[in-house]
Amino acid sequence: MPEHKAFVIVGAGLAGAKAAQTLREEGFDGPLVLIGAESEHPYERPPLSKGYLLGKEERDTVYVHPPRWYAENRVDLRLGTAVTAVDPAAHEVTLADGSRIGYAKLLLTTGSSPRRLTVPGAGLDGVLYLRRLADSDRIKEAFSAASRVAVIGAGWIGLETAAAARAAGAEVTVLEAAELPLLRVLGREVSQIFAELHTDHGVDLRCGVQVAGITGAGGRADGVLLADGSRVDADVVVVGVGITPDTGLAAAAGLETDNGIRVDSRLCTSDPDIHAAGDVACAFHPLLGKHIRVEHWANALNQPQTAARAMLGQDVTYDRVPYFFTDQYDLGMEYTGYVEPGGYDQVVFRGRTEAREFIAFWLAGGRVLAGMNVNVWDVTDPIRALVTSAQPVDAARLADPGVPLTDLLA
Numbered sequence: 001m002p003e004h005k006a007f008v009i010v011g012a013g014l015a016g017a018k019a020a021q022t023l024r025e026e027g028f029d030g031p032l033v034l035i036g037a038e039s040e041h042p043y044e045r046p047p048l049s050k051g052y053l054l055g056k057e058e059r060d061t062v063y064v065h066p067p068r069w070y071a072e073n074r075v076d077l078r079l080g081t082a083v084t085a086v087d088p089a090a091h092e093v094t095l096a097d098g099s100r101i102g103y104a105k106l107l108l109t110t111g112s113s114p115r116r117l118t119v120p121g122a123g124l125d126g127v128l129y130l131r132r133l134a135d136s137d138r139i140k141e142a143f144s145a146a147s148r149v150a151v152i153g154a155g156w157i158g159l160e161t162a163a164a165a166r167a168a169g170a171e172v173t174v175l176e177a178a179e180l181p182l183l184r185v186l187g188r189e190v191s192q193i194f195a196e197l198h199t200d201h202g203v204d205l206r207c208g209v210q211v212a213g214i215t216g217a218g219g220r221a222d223g224v225l226l227a228d229g230s231r232v233d234a235d236v237v238v239v240g241v242g243i244t245p246d247t248g249l250a251a252a253a254g255l256e257t258d259n260g261i262r263v264d265s266r267l268c269t270s271d272p273d274i275h276a277a278g279d280v281a282c283a284f285h286p287l288l289g290k291h292i293r294v295e296h297w298a299n300a301l302n303q304p305q306t307a308a309r310a311m312l313g314q315d316v317t318y319d320r321v322p323y324f325f326t327d328q329y330d331l332g333m334e335y336t337g338y339v340e341p342g343g344y345d346q347v348v349f350r351g352r353t354e355a356r357e358f359i360a361f362w363l364a365g366g367r368v369l370a371g372m373n374v375n376v377w378d379v380t381d382p383i384r385a386l387v388t389s390a391q392p393v394d395a396a397r398l399a400d401p402g403v404p405l406t407d408l409l410a
Contacts, residue, residue: 004091004102005030007311010083010249011109012036014044014297015278017064019107019304020075026312032075033101035093039080040133041067046297048136049160050327054167055140062133086253088271105273105311108250108261109304112243112279112295117152121214126221127237130157142236143168150174150224150234152211154181156326158240159194163328165238166201173204173232175224180207187339189347190360190372194328197356201329206232243295245280258282260293265317267307275311277303286319287388288338296324321384331356334380337370337387344369348398351376359383366392382406 007023009016012034020034036042043062051057070077085094086108092100114129116122128139139161143149149165151158154176165172178184180191181198198205210227214237224232245260256262256270260282267275267283278300282293299322306318325334344362351358357375361368361383367390371383382405386393389409397403 004104006033006101006103007031007105007107008033008035008093008101008103009107009109010035010086010093011107011111011278011280012038012042012077012079013109013111013278013300014042014064015109015111015300015304016107017042018301019109019277019308020070020073021065022305022308023312024073024075026309026314028308028312030104033078033103034070034075035078035081035083035095035101037080037082038132041065041070041077041079043133044297045131045300046325048133049130049157049164053130053136053140053161053164059133083249086249086274088253088255088274091273103273105275107304107307107311108269108274108276108280109278109300110246110249110276110280112245114239115242115244117211117214117239117241119211119213121216121221121225124214124216124221125219126216126235127214127239129239130161131243139164139236139238143170146170146235148173148234149236149238150232151238151240152224153240153242154178154205154207155185155240155242156182156324158238159198159328160326161238161240162198162203163201165236166203166329170236171204172202173206173224173234174198175209175211175226175232176205176207177210178207181205184341186372187342187344187347187362193353193356193374197328197331243279245282245293247280250274250276250280258291262291265319266310267303267318268310275307277307283318285338286317287321287390292322292338294322294338296322298323321387323380323384331374333372333374335370335372336380336383337362337368339369346395348395350399350401361386361398363393363395366395368393368398379405385409 042064047062082096149170151162151174182191212227213225215223247257250261261276265284309316322338339362346363348361360372362370368386
């Protein structure tokens with residue numbers, strides 16, 4: 001153990017705040033420093049594209065803890081502070097002002113950043129990205145004044161912001177390079193349902209298109225130019241084309257990186273005194289037998305608890321099945337499991353897809369890899385049990401609403 005006694009967490013989002021909480025709950029009584037580049041107290045991101053963006057949730061509901069919690073729990077919270085380097089040999093992190101903080105254990109929860117458009121006009125005013133609380137504020141304000149909104153990218157962020165723009169009364173055009181929204185994530189059978197959801201709510205959904213540029217006047221965006229020469233008029237352009245894990249500090253420090261910071265099932269990096277959690281962590285998953293990186297809220301909520309306990313020397317493993325959720329218009333959905341693009345051979349539906357009240361299951365070799373419940377509730381636990389059991393199931397019984405999901409494991 002180095003002479004430094006502090007545990008340092010770099011990244012003051014949900015993952016960093018939950019790690020700090022767990023360390024205190026597990027009895028760590030030493031110096032604890034939580035460093036964040038943003039000036040906001042740690043907050044949760046899902047409301048930024050859901051309830052908060054829609055105006056259904058107040059600002060103070062997005063914060064992980066009340067502001068007083070950090071002082072009350074002796075967490076040295078340093079906001080608006082950038083970490084510029086990690087020195088594993090010296091067990092120190094360097095801040096932007098040149099000062100250094102020593103650590104006994106270090107947790108990296110640096111998260112990720114939105115991928116940026118590189119087409120002409122991408123830097124115009126009115127081209128917006130959603131990642132931070134301030135971004136959500138800007139988009140909410142823009143939607144309140146816009147009559148036409150273009151959304152580039154039909155992933156989760158793109159579709160959720162499209163739904164929010166429609167709720168604000170704007171005409172919405174969604175532009176997607178793939179044949180269907182969410183095609184890589186959900187596959188053709190289920191992504192078609194989300195396409196119909198948005199067209200049914202008046203969205204002009206254009207798939208299989210390429211963005212060639214952003215047009216503008218007076219330094220402000222006024223439309224999107226497509227590769228076929230056509231143009232979509234827009235007062236606001238929201239870009240949601242994916243995120244990139246923020247691995248710069250880790251890579252510069254010599255840690256192993258590959259689609260994120262590579263960690264084992266204890267969320268430990270290639271340096272035994274440095275852990276990583278959340279969006280940035282590409283973690284070995286015991287159930288799947290491989291490394292995966294999951295960009296969803298549940299990982300940021302739960303992984304830090306394992307990482308914190310591992311930092312304290314406890315024998316722990318992160319083996320939770322990936323989970324995420326979305327709310328769009330009158331559709332609420334939860335997804336449990338993990339399927340790589342094209343990694344399934346069958347989709348089984350239970351319920352009424354036409355009414356958007358169903359469960360979809362992705363199978364390979366008769367095994368349930370993942371399940372998605374749409375406007376059907378209180379089934380996450382049995383879906384998780386089906387996924388983790390790795391037992392083949394009878395597809396006909398799986399599709400039968402009259403057969404309890406718990407009976408499929410009997």
